[in-house]
Amino acid sequence: MSYWKxxxxxxxxxxxxxxxxxxxxHAMETIEYEHHEIHGxxxxxxxxxADLANAHVLDFQWTIPDTTKWIHWTWQIxxxxxxxxxxxxxxxxxxxxxxxxxxxxxxxxxANTSSTTMRYEDQxxxxxxxxxxxxxxxxxxxxxxxxxxxxxxxxxxxxxIILKQNTVYCLRATANAAGYINFSMQWYEHTNKG
Numbered sequence: 001m002s003y004w005k006x007x008x009x010x011x012x013x014x015x016x017x018x019x020x021x022x023x024x025x026h027a028m029e030t031i032e033y034e035h036h037e038i039h040g041x042x043x044x045x046x047x048x049x050a051d052l053a054n055a056h057v058l059d060f061q062w063t064i065p066d067t068t069k070w071i072h073w074t075w076q077i078x079x080x081x082x083x084x085x086x087x088x089x090x091x092x093x094x095x096x097x098x099x100x101x102x103x104x105x106x107x108x109x110x111a112n113t114s115s116t117t118m119r120y121e122d123q124x125x126x127x128x129x130x131x132x133x134x135x136x137x138x139x140x141x142x143x144x145x146x147x148x149x150x151x152x153x154x155x156x157x158x159x160x161i162i163l164k165q166n167t168v169y170c171l172r173a174t175a176n177a178a179g180y181i182n183f184s185m186q187w188y189e190h191t192n193k194g
Contacts, residue, residue: 034072034160037188041110044103046185050122052083052175057129058183059172061097063117066166071116073163073187075171076156079147081179085155088138089163091170095132097121106186115189126174133170147179160187 007019021027037043050058064071077085097119105112123129130136141161147153163169173181 034188037190038106041105041107041112042190043106043186043188044114045106045187046101046103046118047183049180049182051180052122052173052178054175054178055125057123057126057172057174058120058181059097059123059129059133059170060101060118060120061091061093061133062169062171063093064163064165064167064169065115067115068165069115069189069191070165071163071187071189072160073185074157074160075183075185076158077146077154077173077184078182079153079155079173079179080181082148082176083146083153083179083181084174084176085142085144085146086135086140086170086172086174087142088135088170088172089141089167090138091168092134092137093132093168094134097132114187129172129174133172135170135172138170145176148176163187 008016009019010016034043052058077083098121099119101118101120103114103116103118105114121132123132142157144155145153146155171183171185173183175181
């Protein structure tokens with residue numbers, strides 16, 4: 001007796017389609033969820049660099065909205081010289097930082113925009129940074145040292161962290177020596193399915 005089986009999957013609440021496989025290997029064709037968010041127009045990124053003088057502080061204020069659309073965040077910092085990096089949750093913005101950042105959509109054909117607000121500034125010292133972004137009552141959720149002397153450094157958060165809604169985050173980089181810092185932040189904005 002000849003028969004065949006076929007797997008089906010929902011592509012929306014009301015539409016199902018047959019799941020496809022590769023014709024050469026018969027492997028199921030899938031993409032990672034983060035990649036799916038790019039195709040859905042819900043994946044964003046911010047990249048840039050700064051040339052920090054010794055003891056300068058590169059501060060980011062990131063305001064997460066009070067919605068059920070949650071931010072799934074990863075980041076990477078590359079440093080030329082020694083640098084202390086810290087991520088604070090629950091910071092208080094005393095003064096908005098000088099430069100606003102417009103996150104870019106990873107699907108360059110999408111008109112969707114991020115629901116978050118991000119600002120940054122190269123501060124002259126830690127006292128100036130604390131005067132604009134109060135981290136005294138915030139929770140330090142991650143920190144580390146990157147680079148030293150002649151050795152460049154690298155710090156990566158490759159596993160996403162889901163940021164708390166209605167919260168201000170501060171990503172802070174304090175230079176222990178003069179040098180460049182490259183930063184790359186990526187996230188997608190997702191509402192949990194009921």
